[in-house]
Amino acid sequence: MRFVRLAADYPVTVFGLTFEKLLIIGVIAVFLLGPERLPHYAAMLGKFVRSVRDFANGAKDRMREEMGPEFDDVDWQKLDPRQYDPRRIIRDALSDADPFAEPATPVVARAAVNENSAYLQRKRKREALGAGDAAPFDSEAT
Template sequence: MFGLTFDKLLIVAVIAAFLLGPERLPTYAAKLGQLTRSLRDFANGAKDRMRDEMGPEFDDVDWKKLDPRQYDPRRIIREALLDDGAAPAGAIKPVTQSAYAARKMPLPAGAVPPFDSEST
């Protein structure tokens, strides 16, 4: 959560306790509890509304698959290439020379450099 560890949160809590003082600390702790409850109720309400609108299909959705933390571009490309009945993974030829290395090669005498009319 935003790079915050338990140690950092503890330090922030101690500093807040000193800044707020013992007379205002219970009031702010109660407000924090109310905020937490209202956020939880909001999330549960959104979940219930989604369940109502999607119907019985809501429980069939694999939510872990839709988690953005599971995003791996290499896996997605590999699956997309192999889903269309393409050759098995061992048959894919590795790139032996990069486009950067090919670009640095000098052109033979009289050769016209490549030009893409759609890019300009």
């Protein structure tokens, strides 16, 4: 069975902070700034967000110009680094099988039982002792 994690399974984070933490920081900032300075800082935040958005759109437009018509054909979901599983990549690289074939059901092999294992030897000795027999004693072990 394969476990697939979707993008929805990952929490939305900005600089390692979740939405709830960002909301708490925002509420604390409102109390610290006060009603006098809040409109000024909100306008500054709005300008910053617009400049970041314009920067991202400019980078996307420049990339589209440099790549040409192939830019729209790129499947960006395939390039998402969260979908890569290093174990699967190594397994696919080392296997001779077709990488696009459906994965076979894994077969779990059972290990052979070692009849001379220490555990089984102790178990046999315990079973060989009768109810009234004394346990074996090794004077050199104590």
